[in-house]
Amino acid sequence: MTVVRISDDAAAIACGANPVVAAFVAAGCTVERVSSWGMHWLEPLAEINGMGFGPLTPDDVAAVLAGTSDKAIGAVAEHPFIARQQRFTFARAGRTRPLSLDDYAATGGWAGLKRARELGGEATIAEVTQSGLRGRGGAGFPAGIKWTTVAKAAGPVKYIVCNADEGDSATFADRMVMEGDPFMLIEGMAIAGHAVGAGKGYIYVRSEYPHAIAKLNAAIALAVPHIAPFEVEVRVGAGAYVCGEETSLLNSLEGKRGEVRAKPPLPALEGLFGKPTVVNNVLTLAAVPWILANGGQAYADVGFGRSRGTMPIQLAGNIKHGGLFEVGFGITLGELVNEIGGGTASGRPVRAVQVGGPLGAYHPPADFHLPFDYEAFAAADGLIGHAGLTVFDETADMSAQARFAMSFCAAESCGKCTPCRIGSTRGVELIDRIRARTGRAADKVEALPQMHNARKAPRTLAEDVTLLEDLCETMKFGSLCALGGFTPYPVLSALRHWPEDFGMGAPEQEAAE
Amino acid sequence: MTDQDELDGILAGHAGREGALLPILHDVQAAFGHVSEGAIRHIAQALNLTRAEVHGVVSFYHDFREEPEARPVLKLCRAESCQARGVEALVAALPDNPRVAVETVYCLGLCSVGPAAMVGHEVHGRLDAARLGALVESLA
Numbered sequence: 098m099t100v101v102r103i104s105d106d107a108a109a110i111a112c113g114a115n116p117v118v119a120a121f122v123a124a125g126c127t128v129e130r131v132s133s134w135g136m137h138w139l140e141p142l143a144e145i146n147g148m149g150f151g152p153l154t155p156d157d158v159a160a161v162l163a164g165t166s167d168k169a170i171g172a173v174a175e176h177p178f179i180a181r182q183q184r185f186t187f188a189r190a191g192r193t194r195p196l197s198l199d200d201y202a203a204t205g206g207w208a209g210l211k212r213a214r215e216l217g218g219e220a221t222i223a224e225v226t227q228s229g230l231r232g233r234g235g236a237g238f239p240a241g242i243k244w245t246t247v248a249k250a251a252g253p254v255k256y257i258v259c260n261a262d263e264g265d266s267a268t269f270a271d272r273m274v275m276e277g278d279p280f281m282l283i284e285g286m287a288i289a290g291h292a293v294g295a296g297k298g299y300i301y302v303r304s305e306y307p308h309a310i311a312k313l314n315a316a317i318a319l320a321v322p323h324i325a326p327f328e329v330e331v332r333v334g335a336g337a338y339v340c341g342e343e344t345s346l347l348n349s350l351e352g353k354r355g356e357v358r359a360k361p362p363l364p365a366l367e368g369l370f371g372k373p374t375v376v377n378n379v380l381t382l383a384a385v386p387w388i389l390a391n392g393g394q395a396y397a398d399v400g401f402g403r404s405r406g407t408m409p410i411q412l413a414g415n416i417k418h419g420g421l422f423e424v425g426f427g428i429t430l431g432e433l434v435n436e437i438g439g440g441t442a443s444g445r446p447v448r449a450v451q452v453g454g455p456l457g458a459y460h461p462p463a464d465f466h467l468p469f470d471y472e473a474f475a476a477a478d479g480l481i482g483h484a485g486l487t488v489f490d491e492t493a494d495m496s497a498q499a500r501f502a503m504s505f506c507a508a509e510s511c512g513k514c515t516p517c518r519i520g521s522t523r524g525v526e527l528i529d530r531i532r533a534r535t536g537r538a539a540d541k542v543e544a545l546p547q548m549h550n551a552r553k554a555p556r557t558l559a560e561d562v563t564l565l566e567d568l569c570e571t572m573k574f575g576s577l578c579a580l581g582g583f584t585p586y587p588v589l590s591a592l593r594h595w596p597e598d599f600g601m602g603a604p605e606q607e608a609a610e
Numbered sequence: 611m612t613d614q615d616e617l618d619g620i621l622a623g624h625a626g627r628e629g630a631l632l633p634i635l636h637d638v639q640a641a642f643g644h645v646s647e648g649a650i651r652h653i654a655q656a657l658n659l660t661r662a663e664v665h666g667v668v669s670f671y672h673d674f675r676e677e678p679e680a681r682p683v684l685k686l687c688r689a690e691s692c693q694a695r696g697v698e699a700l701v702a703a704l705p706d707n708p709r710v711a712v713e714t715v716y717c718l719g720l721c722s723v724g725p726a727a728m729v730g731h732e733v734h735g736r737l738d739a740a741r742l743g744a745l746v747e748s749l750a
Contacts, residue, residue: 111720111735137722180659241633266689269719304636304673305718307731332629334634336672352631354670370628405643412722414694442695451690455716485721501693505716511670543732592700 099126102144106133106276107308114141120155124162132277135421136178149173185407187388189278196315201280207323209389213288221292227393229405234260234378235482237471246365248293250373257289257298258369258376262318262334262341265414265454267485271379275309279316281417285382287324289375290387303334303348338509342578343376356511357578401427404470414487415441431465445490453482455505456583458590495595500528502587517581520572529563534600558600616641621656631667635674644675681711682749685728688714691721700725703739709750
């Protein structure tokens, strides 16, 4: 009997995988639901004896089985998109059934936890420190240092919190881990718990990910004998983007409004319910089993500069070959967009690439030489964040994207600090005025004779742009967390590289290429 | 079983759980379609919180409603990646259908196969004007 492997990842299902599965079953095949290879432009992708076919519709099934399908892509594992990757975290992607303990154990599962138990807590943290693993949520803080702080904190009750509130547009790697390889994340949390002396772990998942929530709950129930006495529980968010910020997430877990906390105290010392807490992103914790199983040095041997190991990069937006591409740090932005991503899906030239989600900068093609590395992007007034890339073609209106960044911040601000809460709303109004080229005349109050210091002359476009830059400075340095603090990145980068979209003069030489 | 009994059942199911308010509100929303003023009062009493505290939490999160939504809800992603794939043109061309509530959501994690939408727990990708229109029609 023919065995057909088709993903049950949400991206595959959204593209119509389930009707394709039904068609294969009706044709007498056995269908195994596996994780996704990450080649999303080929979903639904069917794999038969290692050979791939996609993207399929139910109508293609007869031709696939007859061997006459024009959607054959050859051996899946040798596809150039897969062959060019270095898959550590996504080593099992496409190869195993997400909820099969047998598949997990047969592909090296639990080896990291076993080694951590043999090594003991201190040596486990030493391995993570040696690996150079940095927080994959965006901040890039060294995981080993965070774990050391929690391990040394006093107190019998400590927590491991997995930040799975993956709200950035262009990111889906966390979702793919949770849906495709949930045991790996659970193992990573158990290793962290063992290392720092925590008995309980929470996974805070956004409510927009029902498939991931279901998979995690099923996987946790199956994994209990492997991770005991460590316990893991899933908690579901409620549609607040700001809860991806770690202190806001902790408040939400405690059952409060997801408002940001001032730091210090650090969550590592006073985190969930005031107890020492490790808060790590899904990808950080998911990298840990590999590091423990293969040694910290093996992980550190890959990478670029101070960014060690691999990064699961997500190619999204208007891109021909969208999906998940895990590779060592150091690959250039241009290679990712043009060579691996194949340029835009629309076939038009690339105008802008937003790197790092809604709070990341827009980069013009002139930045395509930048190596994927925390420091290199910071030096170019950008950030890699959670490593999501959104590609825009030449039809994009960059002042509209800048406006969206401000309006998104206004919609999602927790309201605790003024620069973010008020600044974002003023930013939307200001960009609207710049886009309408109306300038701003003195209002009724400002025009009153007793308002001696109020300006009477209308503000020009150039003055409005200066004001916008000034507002961005205030938000950047005055906000409590990255939501208000990083919203200026997309706004200022759009303004700097595409001033013509704001009614200003031609772009600077560096942006013109 | 009355609504009161059902609410008591939900509260009892979460008794002793740390930080239980969000899981409780999710259950209440799932059971009744919204979190009513009366439910807020009852939850506050059971958790020894003030009504203001519970109301503050309910109103903070986009997922919780204080008024029921009778119509079927389609959540359409309008974040950057779906914008880059043309969602705004779909929104502009979407015929008004008073029997379906089309809500905006920021990111469903389907950024490589957008524009994307979700109905209940059912996900839809690669939407074009025709497919989105048909999806809305199917809910009406």
